[in-house]
Amino acid sequence: MRRDPVLLAMAALIALGGVLFVALPGGVARITAYWGLQVPFDAMLAIGAWRLRQISPLRFRRFWTMISFAGACFTVGDFSQFIGFSSDSMNGGTIQTVLFTAGMSSNVIACLIFPQGLETRRDKVIFWLDAATVLVGGGVTAWCFAYTSADERFNAGLTAALVVVSAFCATKVALIPEPPMARIAAWPMVAAAGVQGVATFLPGVFQDANNPGVLVVRLLPSMLIAVGPRIQELLVRDGRTVSRRQRRPYSLLPYGMIALTFVVFFAMLPRHASSQLWGAALGVVVITCLVAGRQLVAFHDNMTLIKRLGEQEVLLREQAAMDGLTRLANRISFHESMTGVVETGDACVLLIDLDDFKTINDTMGHAAGDALLVVVADRLRRAVRRDDVVARLGGDEFAVLLPGAGADIGGAIAEEIQRLLSEPVEIAAHTVNTRASVGVAAATAGDEPSALLSKADIAMYEAKARGKGTWVRYTDEMGARISAEAELIRELRDAIGAAQFELVYQPIVRLSDDRLTGVEALLRWNHPARGLVSPVQFIPVAERTGQIVAIGRWVLATACRQAASWVRDHPELSDMSVGVNVAGRQLREPGFVAEVARVLNETGLPAACLTIEVTETAVLDDQESLDALLALRALGVRLALDDFGTAASSLGLLLTTPVTTLKLDRSFVESITTVGRQAAVATAVSQMAGALELKSVAEGIETPEQRDLLLGLGYEYGQGYLFSRPVPAERIVEMLERPAWVSAG
Template sequence: MRPFESLRRDPVLLTLIGITLVGCGLFFVFAGDSSLQTQIYWATQVPLDAALALGGWRLRGLAHTRYRRFWSMIGFAGASFTLGDSYQFLHTVLAPGIPSMSGGMVQTVFFAVGMTSNVIACLIFPQGLRTRRERFVFWLDATTVLVGGGVVAWCFAFNPISSVHVDRTNASVTAALVLVATFSATKVALIRNPPMARIAAWPMVSAAMIQGVSTFLPGDFQSTEHAYVFVIRLLPSVCIAVGPWIQVVLLRIGAVQDEPKRRPYSLLPYGMIAVTFVVFFMMLPDTATSQLVGATAGVVVITCLVAGRQLVAFHDNMQLIERLDQANAVDGLTLLANRTHFTEEIPRLLTRQSSMLHIDLDDFKEINDTMGHAAGDTLLIEVADRLRAAVRPGDLISRQGGDEFAILLPGAGPDDAALIADEILRQLAVPLDVRQHTVVTRASIGIAPALPGDEASALLSMADIAMYEAKRRGKSMWVHYTDDMGARVSAEAVLIREMSQAIENNEFMLVYQPIVRLADERLTGVESLIRWNHPTRGLVSPVEFIPLAERTGQIVTIGLWALGEACRQGAAWRREHPEAQNMSVGVNVAGRQLRTPGFVADVAAVLATTGLPAGNLTIEVTETAVLDDEESHEAMVGLRALGVKLALDDFGTAASSLGLLLTCPVTSLKLDRSFVESITTVGRQSAVATAVSQMASALDFASVAEGIETVEQRDLIKKLGYQYGQGYLYSKPVAPELIVEQWAAARV
């Protein structure tokens, strides 16, 4: 609303409107006195012309430097109009004669000079046309309008519509200049990066249109006996005067003009030829043959120009259709075949034994997360180029989406496919610079055999299975598909489907493994462990279903259930057994859970619902789950703010354990069982266990050793300074009622 409010309050615009209203009012007050009305008409024209000149000069300094020449010529046009109309006003006052709004020879010359200046300003203005073709089309349209204006002017010069017109030369000049000005002003209003906002340009466009209409209105609309004729003829001057001042106001308040989304002025040539033919045929019955030569020649020329424009449009349409076809077949970023086109081409190319490759870039998400999606796009384009360099002519490469690619190798058996896969890995391994960073790209590749008649979806599925097997084996390698892989994936698919119903069917259960204080071997806490009591398979090991749950995202739902069940059980123990008042209940949480929005709020809600104090809950996370992960770190800080304890589980198995100790707000370290099992026989295991204990003590962390199974291990762990122990020496994971029995046995 601000631009419109500023326009309504601008003193110059209000003055121009006031002058216009006063002039129009005087036309009606002195109706019947044509001489006085004509004098008022020319007197009112002068300040409007001066406003145009002053506005153009003002914008010459306010607007961008590339618009300076444009506004200088507009200001010059206003000055020409001012001089011509001032002369005509003085002439009507000092030497009154037959009232006329057409002006005499002097006024006509100044009008022609000013209008020509306007037209030149519009035509030489930087058009924003980037290519030779765009410039050719524009000037083809411009020539069409110019020739059409000339034909119309020629016709009116020999046979004007109204008998009131006595000056055919003046009428023809006015016709030509007004038509050309209409085109030029419309161009300025609608081209890319115009010199003035559309709200300012349209009044000037309207001025040229009104001028043309008012010049050729027949009959009573040309007679000075009617007051409204003066109003109609004054309107163009008002519109052309207010345009620059609207632009001045917009620049002063910093309003931003929108770039037009389309350019309707390309339709002008077709409208111009319609006007030309209408006027030509109107003149035809009453015009001598000799006078039709010029008009006929102009009509022929404009017809040829529009025909040429149609040929250009036809060519453009054909190119557009080709681009649309290409867009439907090509990935927009890499220019490789897209998934749809790739699938359609497989039956045509699959005429003999062949191979299908499925390629997935390793750790591509880290590029997007650390360097941004623009860097990721740059990398994908480079990968596409390297894939082209690695395959043979005739091989079909496609981008399946994201960082996944598929390649059909017609006629390539397993050995040839392996050689090409090796070449792809070699090409990708060459370092490349992405946004001033050196990146080494790795990929996992699955290879599947392809035979004529195979379904594209089946081939892609087999290659995809092999690709995931390559990732499972360590990434940056290729793997051939085997039937065993397919069987395993099918079995996993069934397990995933059944797992989605396990919570509703109450198939999950928790068991608890005691954690004892090594000083007196009293029970101080438990770690809750999930089990799946499958109705037909029996107990399914977490090793089987937890990785699948993490991969599919079901771990979030399963983990929330386990958290609620463990807290419920811990709260029940505290209510029923005095020994459980300070007992800690440990719950394992996956990295995907930590990164789930609202996880901290879910924990707080579970604690509030179950009544378990936050200090009695220990969230156990692995090092890999929180490695260089901002979302996980924020979640852990939020958990500590609740009062929940945090344990770094399986400590010592990841590469960045020491760095994590400085950033993660953990309260205890749990030494991984792999360091405990050989601690009494392998010196290095004992050294690592010693270092972990010393770090925990120095950082004021609690220390827990997992996997204690023998007395010798317990004694050595205790000697190394560990505070707590956990393992089969004390108890296997048991049902909650057996935890109660351990308290009872301890009291005996």
């Protein structure tokens, strides 16, 4: 901008004017040169404004059209004045006055009709109050100086117009939020009128029109007016458009005009005015200044408060959209980011869940867990692209939104996440190895954000089911399976109230004499549409959803009620035991032991006639479950370790759990007569039971050969199809009356 040829030409013209004003003889020659130099500046204003009209936004074009028209009027008028002085005819004055008036009017109208960009009624009222203050102050100043000298009416009138226009232009530039010019371009034009007005008001030698210095000062406003459009044109062509300004709570401009009005007021007071008038005037000025000062202090306090409120608002917005611990996006912010991006079908979502994070919290404390989450968040940021969104949804669950990505990119980023998370982490002087299960789901057209996140969640749980520490891509087959499971969950919820469950019982016999000594209660679901649903299908679902607690409560009460009836009606079965399977979730349920005690009391079943059967995995390294088993044993209830031999810590459990019975898993019985290793395991279990004074039961006996071998290995009791399939309660009574066992068909 500094080397712009047009701006340099304007500066050169000013320098040329200074040289001519000094070199030429006084009088008409200097005045003629003055008007001649005015013409190129006026032309530059007209041409510059017209060029801006062509390249500015549509809303600014009318403004620049009128400024260009004003420049054209000034050009013709000043040229006529130049011709008049050159020919000594002095006939150009009237034409110049008319055209000058037209040009100034065009400028004023351009400022008046330009939209203020104010939206609310309050902002408009404030703007016009400030503008009116400035205009009144400028008008008073102009009026007073315009009529101080009868000999200089024309110059004074010109000054009055310039002061008013200057004041109003300053108001527009300072107050409207979206002006047609940048401030760097507008202030030279505003300063031009101010310079002209001040030059007119200066006393003595400064009013000598034949003085070279005065002529240079009076030529300077024409250059400043032409400079503004040129600077604005350079800014527009450089792509630097005028940005919308944030309106300040208050403006100092009206206070400046009030001060100017007081100065003019004192200047206009008669020299011999009474002391009372001077005292009253001074009092008015002082009080006004004090009130204005007090108002400015209040404005400053309000601005400080507004600034603090703004900072708090920014902080609250950050807190509302950001996770406080990891500084990632939170769940709400993540869903907002997904909206719109997902519906186009051009996005991918990753759901990340840390594996075994609870162990970190339990063993090292929550502070260590929080430190690990911060490290994980940093590694997730490193794994993704610049525009991807990483969020912490809660706990140890994170999510990543990949705009414009498909399943392939999602898989690649999931692998990078797995690689970064596998790097050891130093937490609280311990080395921690992290793993995560990641679900990847690519959006399809029309997907809802919640639906896509649900797909990623399904894939993530599939990754956990496959052994953790891996990533899985969502497929429609997974969705169909989960949908079917969701339907099963809903139907399970209604099954108890609809009396769709029933119990069947499988006898447990003493192998030495085939005498019935107990039964195992087994749950069956008679679904009205599905028919008989296998426990393998619904028991795992019930355990995952927690519905096993309500179902188990019904099983316990029903089995105890039935066993109490058998014992009451058949005195010979006083030592008969009913086995009830209990899941680990039930053992950890608060009040489970009290529930067992209540059922025994209500049904009248002796505690020794109830056997609670639990699997090894249900009580493995679980203090809550162990405490429940100890409390049950204190009630007198028998405890059986079911499916014994299938878990890795079976031997350790025998030393920690108060069990009374070991039940050998059927997998060791099915080939016991042909596979030597199965026979060896069965032998070892029998010997351990005998050494620990525990009862031993072999499950899954289907042939007489299996029974005989197990009896020879030391097993006391057995159950299986050789003796009976699971049967309704009434069949158990029939079996008591038979002389020998036969396999139920």
